[in-house]
Amino acid sequence: xxxxxxxxxxxxxxxxxxxxxxxxxxxxxxxxxxxxxxxxxxxxxxxxxxxxxxxxxxxxxxxxxxxxxxxxxxxxxxxxxxxxxxxxxxxxxxxxxxxxxxxxxxxxxxxxxxxxxxxxxxxxxxxxxxxxxxxxxxxxxxxxxxxxxxxxxxxxxxxxxxxxxxxxxxxxxxxxxxxxxxxxxxxxxxxxxxxxxxxxxxxxxxxxxxxxxxxxxxx
Amino acid sequence: xxxxxxxxxxxxxxxxxxxxxxxxxxxxxxxxxxxxxxxxxxxxxxxxxxxxxxxxxxxxxxxxxxxxxxxxxxxxxxxxxxxxxxxxxxxxxxxxxxxxxxxxxxxxxxxxxxxxxxxxxxxxxxxxxxxxxxxxxxxxxxxxxxxxxxxxxxxxxxxxxxxxxxxxxxxxxxxxxxxxxxxxxxxxxxxxxxxxxxxxxxxxxxxxxxxxxxxxxxxxxxxxxxxxxxxxxxxxxxxxxxxxxxxxxxxxxxxxxxxxxxxxxxxxxxxxxxxxxxxxxxxxxxxxxxxxxxxxxxxxxxxxxxxxxxxxxxxxxx
Amino acid sequence: xxxxxxxxxxxxxxxxxxxxxxxxxxxxxxxxxxxxxxxxxxxxxxxxxxxxxxxxxxxxxxxxxxxxxxxxxxxxxxxxxxxxxxxxxxxxxxxxxxxxxxxxxxxxxxxxxxxxxxxxxxxxxxxxxxxxxxxxxxxxxxxxxxxxxxxxxxxxxxxxxxxxxxxxxxxxxxxxxxxxxxxxxxxxxxxxxxxxxxxxxxxxxxxxxxxxxxxxxxxxxxxxx
Numbered sequence: 209x210x211x212x213x214x215x216x217x218x219x220x221x222x223x224x225x226x227x228x229x230x231x232x233x234x235x236x237x238x239x240x241x242x243x244x245x246x247x248x249x250x251x252x253x254x255x256x257x258x259x260x261x262x263x264x265x266x267x268x269x270x271x272x273x274x275x276x277x278x279x280x281x282x283x284x285x286x287x288x289x290x291x292x293x294x295x296x297x298x299x300x301x302x303x304x305x306x307x308x309x310x311x312x313x314x315x316x317x318x319x320x321x322x323x324x325x326x327x328x329x330x331x332x333x334x335x336x337x338x339x340x341x342x343x344x345x346x347x348x349x350x351x352x353x354x355x356x357x358x359x360x361x362x363x364x365x366x367x368x369x370x371x372x373x374x375x376x377x378x379x380x381x382x383x384x385x386x387x388x389x390x391x392x393x394x395x396x397x398x399x400x401x402x403x404x405x406x407x408x409x410x411x412x413x414x415x416x417x418x419x420x421x422x423x424x425x426x427x
Numbered sequence: 428x429x430x431x432x433x434x435x436x437x438x439x440x441x442x443x444x445x446x447x448x449x450x451x452x453x454x455x456x457x458x459x460x461x462x463x464x465x466x467x468x469x470x471x472x473x474x475x476x477x478x479x480x481x482x483x484x485x486x487x488x489x490x491x492x493x494x495x496x497x498x499x500x501x502x503x504x505x506x507x508x509x510x511x512x513x514x515x516x517x518x519x520x521x522x523x524x525x526x527x528x529x530x531x532x533x534x535x536x537x538x539x540x541x542x543x544x545x546x547x548x549x550x551x552x553x554x555x556x557x558x559x560x561x562x563x564x565x566x567x568x569x570x571x572x573x574x575x576x577x578x579x580x581x582x583x584x585x586x587x588x589x590x591x592x593x594x595x596x597x598x599x600x601x602x603x604x605x606x607x608x609x610x611x612x613x614x615x616x617x618x619x620x621x622x623x624x625x626x627x628x629x630x631x632x633x634x635x636x637x638x639x640x641x642x643x644x645x646x647x648x649x650x651x652x653x654x655x656x657x658x659x660x661x662x663x664x665x666x667x668x669x670x671x672x673x674x675x676x677x678x679x680x681x682x683x684x685x686x687x688x689x690x691x692x693x694x695x696x697x698x699x700x701x702x703x704x705x706x707x708x709x710x711x712x713x714x715x716x717x718x719x720x721x722x723x724x725x726x727x728x729x730x731x732x733x734x735x736x737x738x739x740x741x742x743x744x745x
Numbered sequence: 746x747x748x749x750x751x752x753x754x755x756x757x758x759x760x761x762x763x764x765x766x767x768x769x770x771x772x773x774x775x776x777x778x779x780x781x782x783x784x785x786x787x788x789x790x791x792x793x794x795x796x797x798x799x800x801x802x803x804x805x806x807x808x809x810x811x812x813x814x815x816x817x818x819x820x821x822x823x824x825x826x827x828x829x830x831x832x833x834x835x836x837x838x839x840x841x842x843x844x845x846x847x848x849x850x851x852x853x854x855x856x857x858x859x860x861x862x863x864x865x866x867x868x869x870x871x872x873x874x875x876x877x878x879x880x881x882x883x884x885x886x887x888x889x890x891x892x893x894x895x896x897x898x899x900x901x902x903x904x905x906x907x908x909x910x911x912x913x914x915x916x917x918x919x920x921x922x923x924x925x926x927x928x929x930x931x932x933x934x935x936x937x938x939x940x941x942x943x944x945x946x947x948x949x950x951x952x953x954x955x956x957x958x959x960x961x962x963x964x965x966x967x968x969x970x
Contacts, residue, residue: 214953215894218529218755218831221953237958240910241951244903244942286951288910290958292597292755292831292893293530354597355526363483364490364555371551371593402555411552411591413525413532418595420966421548422615426726427733427968529755529831597831598756660831661752663760663778670781677777677827708781717778717825719751719758724774724829732960733967 209316211347213295217355220295222287222314226277234287234314234349236271242285247276289313289351293412296356298348304377307340307350311373316346350374354414362406369401370415376407433485436500437492439472445496453495473500482587489585490555501539501586519604519653520621528661531600534591535619535655537583544578544626545592545619552591558582578626594618594657598718601662601680602655609649612656612680621652656680660720667709675705676722678715685713746855748886754833754894759826759852763817769824770860771853773811777827784816812860826852830956832892843916844881846889849956850912855885880916889913893954903944909955915947 209232210225221240224232236250250271277283289295298305300319312321322341342348352373359365361379375381382402403409441450455465468474476499477488489499520543521536532551537543547561560580581590594600596615603610605624620626626648648654658679665671667685675689688708709715746769747762758777761769773787788811815824837844839858854860861880881887889895891912898904900918914920923942943949 214896216529216754217526219833219894219953221894221896239907240953240955241898241904241906241949244905286896286953288893288953288955290955290962292954292959354530354593355532357525357532357591359552363487366553366555366557368551368593400550413530413551413593414595414597415551415593416963416966418548418593419597420595420963420968422595423726423729424968426722427730528752660827661756661758663751663758663825665778671778672781672783673778674776710781719756719777719825719827720831721774721777721827721829728829728956729960729963729967732964733970734964735970 211297213297213349217294219292220351222295222349223284224275224287225282225284226275227282228277228280231274231276231317232285232287232314233272233274233317235289235312236273238287238289238313239273239275240286240288242275243283245277245279246283246285247278249274249276287314287349291351291353291416293352293354293414294356295349295351296410298342298350298374300342300344300346300348302343302345305342305348305374306377306379307342307374308372309340311350311352312340312342313349313351315342315348318344318346319348320344352410352412353416353419354412357411357413359409359411360407361403361409364402364404365409367401367403367409367411368415370417371411371413372401372403372409373412374410375403376409378407379403379405379409432479432481433477434475434502435477435480435485435488435492436502437469437472437474437476438498438500439469439474440498441496442493442498447496450496454492454497457491457495486554486556486586499585518606522602522653522655524600524602528599530597531657532591532593533600533602533618533655534589537581537588537590539583539585539587542580542582542622543590543619544580544622544624545590546594546617547579549592549594549618550579550581550590551593553581554583554586554588554590556584556586557588557590558584592619592655596657596659598658598660598720599662600655600657601716602653604653605648605650607649607651609647609683610654610680611682612646612648613678614646616656616658616679617646617648618655618657620648620654624648624650624652624654658716658718658720659722659725660718663717663719665715665717667711667713667715669710671709671715672706673709673715673717674721675707676724677717677719678707679718681709681715682713685709685711685715746886748836748888750834750836756831757827757834757890759834759836759888760823761815761826761853762823763815763821765817765820765822768814768816768856769853770812770814770856770858771824771826772851773813775826775828775852776813776815777825779815779824780817780822782817782819783822783824784818786814786816788812788814814856826888828852828890830892832890832952832954833895834888834890835895835950837887837889837913838885839881839887840884842882844887844913845916846879846881846887846913847911848877848879850889850891850952851879851881851887852890853888854881855887857885858883858887889950891950891952892956892959893952896951896953898949898951900943900949901946903942904949905940905942906949906951907940907955909957910951910953911941912950912952914943914949917945918943918947918949919945 209230212223213220214223215221251274275285320343382404441447451466451469452462455462485501489501492499523534524531526532626646662679689705690708691705746767749760751758751760859882861882889912895912920941920943
């Protein structure tokens with residue numbers, strides 16, 4: 209399999225070339241173009257019950273698309289996300305990686321996606337009750353709305369909840385008010401996530417909530 | 428950047444509403460001293476807890492001791508060598524842009540004790556010791572322009588801190604250092620500024636054209652300090668020497684020295700069918716920043732996706 | 746005339762420099778700035794023909810399409826075009842050929858290009874946005890826009906493109922609307938629904954993102970109507 213992330217950081221997309229017998233899994237609706245000879249099958253995103261949970265509580269799609277090349281020649285396809293922004297590839301080698309719901313785009317067959325309880329904090333922060341935990345071996349592609357900014361955490365840091373995309377296993381999330389009660393409610397910051405621990409966090413430079421906040425007064 | 432080291436100093440004072448005995452007990456537990464020994468040590472305050480640690484460690488002590496109720500002072504341990512006499516240092520705060528030009532994000536370093544003003548809900552990341560206060564800003568004009576009327580003030584308590592700001596609009600960010608100068612911004616372009624910049628809304632009256640979708644409400648920023656503003660889309664800078672016409676929905680900012688007049692484009696047929704609506708004709712000499720996206724077109728595109736409320740007797744928005 | 750693309754590919758704008766007397770035609774609403782000496786006229790078709798009634802009919806059908814003609818009077822002038830959605834642009838030189846373009850992707854064209862609305866093609870049924878197609882014919886320059894990065898697919902055989910991702914394609918290609926997956930159920934559940942299968946030889950220009958998908962993603966956060 210050969211893959212490349214193309215497009216600028218504003219509109220990244222993934223170009224994939226599958227050899228005979230190879231497959232790639234991506235979120236439903238993630239294909240923008242593909243060779244007609246590639247087989248597409250949809251499967252549940254986990255077992256039936258877990259898929260339902262992932263959909264209604266985790267914000268993930270109910271089904272994922274499985275693309276397989278059953279021909280003797282290499283075939284190409286292009287995978288995208290619904291929001292414009294940067295896409296990154298995380299090379300998994302057994303260790304875990306945590307994603308916010310909706311950030312998942314695609315992965316190779318050896319990567320497993322699990323749902324974990326992200327804690328009540330995550331629920332209050334409107335991010336959903338669950339976080340997507342990836343494990344296994346292979347490649348994982350995830351995307352953001354906007355550009356991605358990496359930060360090494362060693363101690364504590366504060367992130368606006370709508371801007372957190374992914375974080376390494378050594379980082380934990382806690383919730384707090386951004387300022388005093390008045391400031392938090394009216395200052396628009398509301399609840400923020402306090403990240404604690406040691407590891408990398410990935411933040412996106414825009415958020416759908418921010419965009420909606422800019423648009424809504426204009427209607 | 429030189430690796431600065433810091434001193435962690437216990438001032439000896441407790442924070443308001445803290446019971447001193449409890450604070451001493453906490454201090455004792457933290458440093459594994461007996462309470463009398465801890466009390467004796469604290470009596471000699473101000474005392475240096477740590478002589479030379481890196482920023483992260485200093486931050487941890489500041490937070491931990493702060494939680495126990497102690498007022499902590501962080502000082503630079505190493506006095507930086509005298510600046511080599513050369514060109515004058517860059518005025519204003521240190522900051523870095525990332526994600527330009529499409530989804531620009533700015534990280535600003537706020538020196539200890541200083542405050543910056545930030546558009547409400549634009550904060551994305553920040554150091555834990557930044558204190559946020561919300562201030563009501565502007566009068567009626569700002570309310571009607573649809574812009575939120577809250578501006579948050581972030582103060583760096585006890586420590587140089589950093590804040591990461593992400594505007595809601597997809598686009599670019601620009602910085603200007605105003606040296607007692609004035610700049611006019613379109614209403615949603617304001618992102619952040621330092622304390623000595625005065626930002627006020629100026630009512631433009633009749634120019635809320637229903638075709639342009641974006642009223643020509645302007646904000647005036649003047650004073651001495653840093654100003655960050657954003658655009659919807661990328662920014663093109665135009666140096667105006669002869670008349671230049673800009674769609675009102677595409678103006679980001681313009682400098683002093685320009686005259687402007689809002690007119691409609693062409694005759695009535697153009698008004699209804701051309702989709703251009705109102706434009707602003709600039710004359711004089713100055714600089715105009717324009718954005719490559721049209722806000723009105725984006726708003727009407729997004730309108731199609733708005734959910735329709737199914738219950739009867741709904742407010743229907745607006 | 747010179748056409749310069751600025752700030753590609755994320756928030757592209759097209760800066761057109763015109764000699765005195767030169768004209769360029771653009772879709773309505775595309776002008777973001779221009780020098781003070783430009784004249785604008787509006788029509789529904791090429792500069793010389795009228796057709797206001799036909800345009801009114803189209804407007805009622807939900808497909809309004811007006812064209813602006815910019816002429817530089819007296820001296821050289823410039824017009825800067827931009828779009829409502831972020832994305833890329835491309836300039837294509839046509840030489841007596843035909844290019845089928847998605848209506849939202851058309852930005853501007855030189856006067857000798859005929860902009861036809863006759864191509865029936867297909868409408869995007871599931872995408873939630875009304876889409877119609879333009880047939881650009883003749884010789885000259887055409888400026889197209891996209892939501893996302895533009896990438897060409899050279900078809901030699903069969904290639905599938907999700908309808909929300911088509912910017913333009915050469916008229917030499919055949920196409921059919923079909924399912925993406927092994928069965929209709931798989932296609933629908935896999936989120937692909939109906940797609941366009943191109944066959945033959947020719948180029949399809951695709952955009953990396955679909956504005957309909959982005960709109961659906963944004964919808965829950967928007968204020969109710």
